[in-house]
Amino acid sequence: MPTATAAVPASDQSLAQALLLGGDERAFRELYGRHTPRLFQLVLRVVGGSEHDAEDVVQETWIRATEKLADFRWEAAFGTWLTGIGLNVARGLLRRNGRWVDMEGVPEPWRPPARDGERIDLERAIALLPAGYRAVLVLHDVEGYKHEEIGELLGIAPGTSKSQLFHARKSLRHALEPQRARTHEPD
């Protein structure tokens, strides 16, 4: 019995080739449609919930990725490579805004914002974390990256990633606790 042949979607690599060789807009839009929703959500969390900032980061990420496409060796997944570029762009934005500190230094001091007794949800609590903590926690606990991968993505040592995650989780639990008088002092 003959079977219907489903159209096989073009691979990321063939779309990237079409974009690289011919500037194929359709190929770009296909790649954009495949990878942007995940990239946008990740970047949105890393920049602390500002959609405007996240959109700027995503746009710049695609521009840089298209410019560097010829250098990509396809040893990693296209999405992972794109995420690395996106995190670099996001870090640059946070650094320019004075919200990104050197992770290899002392842990970031952080005081949870005052609340009126109500509990806040996890998304909001993540957004309130210092940028460095937030990036590591999002990559590890939400996105599932390993410390070695996070180290490569953020340009830090794996041990630094573990330390940042420890502080991030502690701060997050603190932020999610019912309201009581407190001031977080990093360990």
Add this chain to the structure above:
Amino acid sequence: MNPTEHDDQPTPQERAAFAALPREREPSRLLEERTVRALRERGLVRSTPSRRFRFPVSWMAGAAAAALALFMTGLAAGQYVAGRATARAVVEAQRQDARHPALAVQQAGSAYVSALSRFASVADTAGAAQTAQGREVAVAMLRAAASELVRISPDDPLASGILAALDRTRTQPTTTQADTTGKQRVVWF
């Protein structure tokens, strides 16, 4: 590094809470257009030419048949509508044709009565011969009209009565009319 950092693990509730967070989110549609425009400006993408579809033969045949059926339906509808319009025009023309003679009779009748009225106003000053001639013309016209009416409606008692009365007066000599000058002259218009 603090030793507790190695032992720190999220609780099952925390893992579940992290797992429940959405992993994807659609940005605004404008972002895609903005990004494509920025790439175009840098010469990294070229505008896509309008997409050209290739239709299967069966689809083309179906489309041709549908187009033909649509054309025939339109043609039939047009003929029907035009036919109805033509019929309306013919009926209207016939109605107009029937109306025109009646109008002509009315106009001629008014002219006849008007001429008689003018004739009556000058009858006193006109000569006897002219008066007799005018009267004869008027009666002849009346008789001709009555004769046509009888032809149109043979059973019309009014027209028949007028014609019979005129015929009777024609056979009797008119004592009031003293035409001693010779033969009467009738001028037909």
